Amino acid sequence: MNFPVFISDPLAILAYPADSSAFYLAVLFSSLLLFYKSKRGQMNVLLFIQSFIFVFLIASFLYEFMEFAWYDNPFSFGYMILLAILLILFLTAQGRLGSHTLISALLIGWSLGIYILMTIQPFVTVFGYMVTPWFVGLFFAVNFTHLILNQRKSGYIERN
Template sequence: MSTTIILHITSLIISFAGGFLLFYILSHEQHKFRMKAMEESANTIILLVLYIQLAKVLLKVELFLSDPIAVLSYPSNAASLYLATVMVIIHLWISNQKKREISTHSILSLAVIMIGSSFVYEFLQVTWFNNTLSWKYLFVLFFTLLGYLVVQNRFNPLQQILFIVFIWGAGQLIISITLPFITIFNYMISPLFILSIMLFAIVSIFGVQRKGVN
């Protein structure tokens, strides 16, 4: 395993650990709720990682059949992330139809943890890897977290999710105009992916609101 891959994995581990810590510090909920939310979010993140690996295989199925080690060792790309995101959404939707365990509080907690983890990751990109392109996204993430602190006790969970997604998404779209590319955890992503997340969040939240689920 190359030094670059080791550093990337290390930075991801530190980033998610920092993201969970930031959520625990920033959340005003009781300790029991925060721990439960962190457990649910960890399960979803692990699910995403597994589906990224599955997506990588599906997108290179011919090569996988002839040389599976080459595919599994090959870094995943944005296409793998797109497909994995869709698979996670479908997985969670099916699971929720059976158990009704997913709430707006769960989604909000996951959103804050992902934003917090991204903030730590981009901070490491600037400080460890001298990646000056990360500064703009770092500021977007900082203001998203700051905004969450401001609205946490003023808005309900649905409104908080919309606020976080809008600030993060709008920030990403703005910097996409000034930068050659935008990233999420070093995945080079399309602005259309950001727009899709924003649209999906809005549609899903209004759907949940109509059903009166908290």
């Protein structure tokens, strides 16, 4: 995490490699920033997340393809297939599903796919960062809860 180096010279931190804890911290801070901007009305977070998912899926697919084709990484193949399925789902369902439902479905599908890969492979990486089961479980729980709350608010689920 190298906080002392970051405080003394912020640009020097770019020379230090990061680990998974930095990745998790970045996801947390990004989520908090998006939540804050959404509540203040400063950003259309739904449009941002939908655009981010599209870019993330393509970039991840290309990264995993390079890992598989150029570096002969056999563990990239499963994640590459998962990303291809999610990308096809995103492109075909984009006009048919509501944005909240599509985003939640893709994020839930991603976390379930990663969890399945964790049971098959010894490890799963996202852009070279090793992903742990607690992160995937938390990611799934947050997105599943968001999907249920959004559908309940929209009136899709009837209350007894």
